[in-house]
Amino acid sequence: MQHLQSSAWLHVADYQLHLRQLTPDKAGSAYPVLMLHGAIENSRIFYNEKGRGLGCFLADRGFVVTCADFAGRGLSSPKASRRFNHSQQQLICQDIPALITHLYQQHQQPVVVMAHSWAGVVLAASLARFPELLPKVKAIVTFGTKRVISVGGFKKRLHIDLVWNRLSPLLCLLYGYLPAKQWRFGADNEPAQYVLDTIDWICGGAFIDPTDGFDYAAACAAICWPRSWHFAATGDKLLGNPIDVQAFLVETGLNSGVYSLLGKExxxxxxxxxxxMLTDARALTDHFARLEQWLKLL
Known part of the structure; x- marks a missing residue:
């Protein structure tokens, strides 16, 4: 590895967000990179201690990278439990603004924000709701981000209609949080309220806040977005189907950015x-290297 890994914690309200900091031996980019993970996972989707993952790839090439764990996930404290709940609105209104502002103040430069899956949805919502954050964001990169899952088939009926929409609320009621890791359908657990807040959006409900009715779709229409690049994968048949990814980009206006489909064709x-798309070794030469060059031209 050509970078140093360390951990820090950012205090937000009554909890702490874990920040895995990947510091290059020789810094070569002016803009810090913030990486945000999706649902039932944590920031390790972007790194590991052996130097693998997109975060490590970029850090080895001179980028200062911060991989954040959202509240209740990863090494953030406290963990999701019956005693610690956390909503999607809190993530949109507290976690993401705090993370962007923290890195902007630390580096005195706008931040490149990268998001996997559902993190891209809450990122767009946060920036639309708080447009004063936009000058602090240099660029946006998303991987497999969709808001609505419109595709059908057996996997959708099993994983979304049954497990996420029906079983997960029952597990939240039973445990006080979603034990996705124990039940082996996720890499990390989720706070109960966050899970419940996602269901209507996934099923095609309007892009409005389930807590206070804020209209994210209308707010997105008024945004002049930073430069962006959005990746979808041909083998991603359900959680980030290219059809649903493109629908999200149109809905938010992020289709003003670059779109790339990853696959053999x-x-x-x-x-x-x-x-x-984030973990395979072949990604380094397929799209990580192209992304590195794009970032260096910002």
Whole structure:
């Protein structure tokens, strides 16, 4: 590895967000990179201690990278439990603004924000709701981000209609949080309220806040977005189907940015899926290297 890994914690309200900091041996970029994970996972989707992952790739090439764990996930404190709940609105209104502002103040430069899956949805919502954050954001990069899952089929009926929409609320009621890791359908657990808040959006409900009715769709229409690049994968049939990814980009106006489909037909080494687009070793030469060059031209 050509970078140093360390941990820090950012105090927000009555909890702490864990920040995994990847500091290059030789810094070569003016803009810090913030990485945000999706649902039932944590920031390790972007790094590990052996130097693998997009975060490590960029840190080895001179970028100062921070991989954040949202409240209740990863090494953030406290963990999701019956005693510690956390809503989607809190993530939109507290966590994301705090993270962007913290890095902006620390580096005195606008931040490149990268988001996997559902993190791209809450990122767009946060920036639309708080447009004063936009001068602090240099660029946006998303991987497999969709708001609505419109595709059908057996996997959708099993994983979304049954497990997420029906079983998960029952587990939240029973445990006080979603034990996705124990039940082996996720890499990390989720706060109960966050899970409940996502269901209507996933099922095609309007892009409005379930807590206070804030209209994110209308707010997005008024935004002049930073430069952006959005990745979808041909093997991602459900959680980030390219059809749903493109629908999200149109809905938010983020289709003003670059869109790339990862797969053999577009000329890549494999048909990536929702996870392998960030974890497969072949991603380094297929799209990580292209992303590095794009970032250096910002």
């Amino acid at each position: 577009p000329g890549h080494q494999q048909d990536y899926d929702h996870i392998s």
